[in-house]
Amino acid sequence: MHFGISHHKPFAMKCFYGFILLASLAAAQSAAAQISVDEVGSDDHDVSFRNDVKAAAVEARFFNRARYRAERAAIRKERNYLEFGGGLQGTLTSYNDSWIETSGGDNAIAMIATLNLRHVFTKGLFSIETKFGANIGYNRMKVETANADGTTSSDGVWFKNQDEFALSTAPSFKMSKNWSYGSIIKFRSQFANGYVSRTQQEPSNRKSTFMSPGYLDVSLGVTYTCPDKKWPFVVNLSPLALSAVFVESALVRSNVWDDKPGWQVYGLSSPDRTSKYEGGSSVQVDFDRTFGRKGVFRYRTTFFSFFGWITDIGMKNKVSDYRTYKAAYDCWNADPDKRPQDKPVLAIHPTVRWENTLEIKATKYISTTLNFQLYYNRAQNLGVQTQTLLSVGLSYTFKNK
Numbered sequence: 065m066h067f068g069i070s071h072h073k074p075f076a077m078k079c080f081y082g083f084i085l086l087a088s089l090a091a092a093q094s095a096a097a098q099i100s101v102d103e104v105g106s107d108d109h110d111v112s113f114r115n116d117v118k119a120a121a122v123e124a125r126f127f128n129r130a131r132y133r134a135e136r137a138a139i140r141k142e143r144n145y146l147e148f149g150g151g152l153q154g155t156l157t158s159y160n161d162s163w164i165e166t167s168g169g170d171n172a173i174a175m176i177a178t179l180n181l182r183h184v185f186t187k188g189l190f191s192i193e194t195k196f197g198a199n200i201g202y203n204r205m206k207v208e209t210a211n212a213d214g215t216t217s218s219d220g221v222w223f224k225n226q227d228e229f230a231l232s233t234a235p236s237f238k239m240s241k242n243w244s245y246g247s248i249i250k251f252r253s254q255f256a257n258g259y260v261s262r263t264q265q266e267p268s269n270r271k272s273t274f275m276s277p278g279y280l281d282v283s284l285g286v287t288y289t290c291p292d293k294k295w296p297f298v299v300n301l302s303p304l305a306l307s308a309v310f311v312e313s314a315l316v317r318s319n320v321w322d323d324k325p326g327w328q329v330y331g332l333s334s335p336d337r338t339s340k341y342e343g344g345s346s347v348q349v350d351f352d353r354t355f356g357r358k359g360v361f362r363y364r365t366t367f368f369s370f371f372g373w374i375t376d377i378g379m380k381n382k383v384s385d386y387r388t389y390k391a392a393y394d395c396w397n398a399d400p401d402k403r404p405q406d407k408p409v410l411a412i413h414p415t416v417r418w419e420n421t422l423e424i425k426a427t428k429y430i431s432t433t434l435n436f437q438l439y440y441n442r443a444q445n446l447g448v449q450t451q452t453l454l455s456v457g458l459s460y461t462f463k464n465k
Contacts, residue, residue, distance in 0.1 A: 141464060141465060143185060143186055143187055144183065144184070144186075145465060146182070146183050146462075147462070147463050147464075148180070149178075149181075149460065149461035149462070150177075150178060150180070150459065150460060151176075151178045151433065151458060152176075152177050152457050153176045153433070153455035153456060153458070154173070154175040155172075156172075157171060157172045157173075158171050159171060170206055171206060172204060172205045173204040174202070174203040174204075175203075176199065176200070176201035176225075176226055176455055177199065177200055177201070178433075178459075179196075180197050181194075182195050189237050189238040190235070190237055191235075191244075192233065192235040192236070193233070193234045193236075194232070194233045195231070195233075196229070196231050197229065199226050199227075200227050200228075200255055200256070201224065201226030202222050202223065202225070203222070203223060203225055205223070205262065206218045206220050206221070207219060207221045207262050209263060221263070221265070223259070223262045223265070226453070227254040227255055227256055227258065228252060228253075229253065229254070229255065230250065231251050232248065232249065232250040233249050234248045234249070234300075236287060242291055243286060243287070243288055243289075244289070245286045245287070246284075246287065248281070248300060248302070249280075249282050250279075250280070251280050253275055253279070254272060255274060256273070257270055257273045258272035258273070260321050267315060270316055271319060271326065272316060273313050275310055275311075275312040276311045276312050276313035276316040276326075277309055277310060278309070278310040278312070279308070279309060281306070281346065281368070282305065282306040283302030283304070283348070284302055284304045284305070285302030285303055285304070285305075285346075286300070287299065287300045287301075288301075294353075295353075296352060296353050297349065297351055298350040300346075300348040300349075300350075302347070302348075305343070305344055306341065307342045307344070308340065308341045309330055309331060309332070309339065309340045311326065311330050311332060311338055311339070312338055318335060330444065331444060333404060333405070333407075333409075334404035334405065335404070336404075341375075342370075342374075342375040343372060344370060344372035344374050344412075346370040346371070347367075347368075348368045348369075349366070349367040349368075350366050351363070351364065351365045351366075352365075361422070361425075362422070362423045362425075363420075363422050363423075364420070365418070365419065365421070366417075367416075368416070369414050369415065369416045369417075370414065370415050371412070373412070376412040379409060379411070380409070381406065381408050382408075382410075382411050383409065384410075384411045389410045392408040396408055412443075413443075415440060415441045415443075416438065417437075417438070417440075418437070419436075420436045421434070421435050422434045423459070425459075429459065429460055430458060431459040432454070432455070432456045433455050434453070434454050435452070435455075436451070436452050436453075437450065439451075
């Protein structure tokens with residue numbers, strides 16, 4: 065008889081797998097029974113979305129600092145014109161004693177320094193032009209002076225022959241291609257003390273110094289610019305203008321030369337007054353042009369005239385005719401009890417100032433300059449004042465474009 069379990073093994077395994085399946089179903093049913101979902105109620109609300117981020121176009125290229133600086137420099141150069149020039153002229157004459165004893169002569173030194181600056185800023189319809197010019201010159205010559213014991217001595221004396229600086233600014237707005245409206249403000253004075261002559265350089269002989277006199281001109285009007293480059297005229301017409309004179313030094317006001325005290329020479333109403341103001345109209349004409357392919361010749365001129373008709377209308381003790389004025393003035397001056405406020409006044413006449421400069425360049429650094437100036441101010445002198453100066457020396461001009 066043969067016994068074995070191989071015939072019962074498949075059945076037993078089937079029963080075992082069935083049991084496992086039933087146990088798993090029962091466990092799943094038990095776990096599902098432990099899960100519960102509660103119903104939650106919620107209110108309805110309107111929801112709006114807002115985007116606070118601003119859109120900006122961003123180029124793919126990166127920021128180049130060198131390119132930015134170059135662009136800013138190009139804009140500055142386009143808006144700004146700068147011209148700077150200076151010069152130094154001088155002469156020296158020297159003789160030894162033997163030459164002077166035989167042929168005569170005099171040792172002398174003359175030096176003149178000049179400085180000019182012009183700047184123009186333009187942005188849209190607005191522009192402002194600023195000018196500064198200065199010149200100062202001295203010469204040294206021997207002067208024979210008499211001593212108290214009757215002898216004479218020869219001494220070298222320095223004496224100025226040129227001394228002036230001028231500053232002007234002119235803001236304007238364009239109305240059309242050739243016309244603009246704006247203002248011109250100019251001030252001029254001198255640097256050093258000025259005296260009556262080479263042999264009279266004591267404080268009692270002083271006739272000018274810084275701000276004594278000083279001149280201020282303010283004008284408001286329209287300006288015409290000629291479009292033709294061959295004739296670069298600039299004409300300013302100012303219906304309203306102001307002219308002022310300042311004499312701040314009490315010593316200059318009290319000193320006497322040409323038989324008149326300083327306060328009368330400069331047209332002040334009394335020795336206690338330090339300034340004089342006049343209202344009226346003015347006209348100014350400017351011309352500046354270079355000739356030749358390399359600018360070998362350059363001619364500059366400025367003509368300025370002021371007429372104080374507004375002040376003339378309300379002036380007291382006014383006398384129009386000069387002979388009548390001279391007789392009235394002599395009568396007033398002879399009065400021992402004369403008062404400055406009673407002094408007769410000559411009617412205001414137009415003042416004229418005409419400056420001319422012709423420059424001839426031999427090389428970049430050597431030039432010949434001819435200056436001619438005409439000045440008329442009847443309050444100071446009945447005649448026309450002129451000055452001519454020819455100089456050769458070093459000069460240099462810089463322009464940014």
